[in-house]
Amino acid sequence: MTTTGRSSSRGRQDPSHAARRQRDAGLERGRSLTKGIAAVSVAAVAATGVYLSQALPGHSASTPTSTGGSGAVGAATPVAPSSGSSAASSSGGSSAGAGISTPAAAPAPAYQQAPVTSGSS
């Protein structure tokens, strides 16, 4: 009967099966070790970044404290506005990204005189 045959198979210590289990256990240990090393590396990089952001002159020691900020310090850290009237409560201003923000679309050609002119002032 197939059921018996299956039970019998489980009961024996097949050398190749044991080797596979040993190999799988080894691989699992390797994966765990790799994950641990990766986590420690990420934490170390993050800690170094935080330290440098606070240590370098010309950069804010701040991390974001609220939403709606329009300014940003250094390469990437947004700084939230912390006071001011309601007129300053909305977002606007520079992007908080690492680089100069590109427009959503390039300006389109226009063929009419404009009510507003951009020029040096």
Next chain:
Amino acid sequence: MSPAASGLDDRTRLAVHHSTRWSTRIEVLVTDPAVVVAAARILDDVLDRVEEAASRFRPDSELSRIHQVGGGTVAVSGLLCDLLATALRAADLTDGLVDPTVGAALVRLGYDRDFSEVAAGVAGSLPTPAPVPGWRSVALDADLRSVAVPAGTILDLGATAKAWAADRAASTISEQLGCGALVSLGGDVAVRSAPVGGFVIGVADVCGDPAAPTAVAVSSGGLATSGIGNRHWSLGDTPVHHVVDPRTGLPTASCWRTVTVAAGSCVDANTASTAGLVLGEGAPDWLAARQLPSRLVRVDGTVVTVAGWPADTLSTGEGRS
């Protein structure tokens, strides 16, 4: 706000409000004529507060207090903290081409009061070239809202503060009044919730020039022009202008007379256009590498466009390369 006027633009049916402030032309356009006065008030409020925080010419401004302390740590408001952070970010993103520590250099050039009092010319002679102190000497702590600036360093937030104000005002007008808004502060333009097809903006050497050689439609973000065609004066017998090269402390000797850039915000457009002007010949590549649509005009009038900026539309009077 002084002097001011409001009206409807005949072609687009936009409500427009004009005024003059900071020796520059100021405009606010809204897509709902019923709210143009409220929009102008919001803009005026933003400008009031930016001036109180960051004016280099007002002895009672927060910025002046930093200078008066002369090297110590000074507590600042959230607004000035934002403005300082914006200026330092611009410096960082441009490797110091746009640097807020150019204030003392501007003072040496005679620009130590409102421009209306400088335009007629000032006594003196061109100073010896010397780098400005540099933005890295400014220590801003946004958590504690404090800043320390070395003694003798004078900050000038003009380049980024004006653009910041345009962004802030346009966002606030659009959000609070529920309309499309364009704010132009002397050519630094911020656009929010534009009508279909965008706001049409002329581009010229000088802000407000009715004979602009081209116009573009902008649907979001910002547009800014930096140039040497305006805000120039005589220092003794030497003509000078207000765009200082931080590397020399002197007016930039650029091959461009104007650089116009479109970006995701007015602050970023202003940052890039000012950097392009200071950078000189390398500007087209620098702007193209950052995918910033730009129009640059050489001193001889030759126009260079990069990153998808469209060809001139209103006249063919200038050369193109």
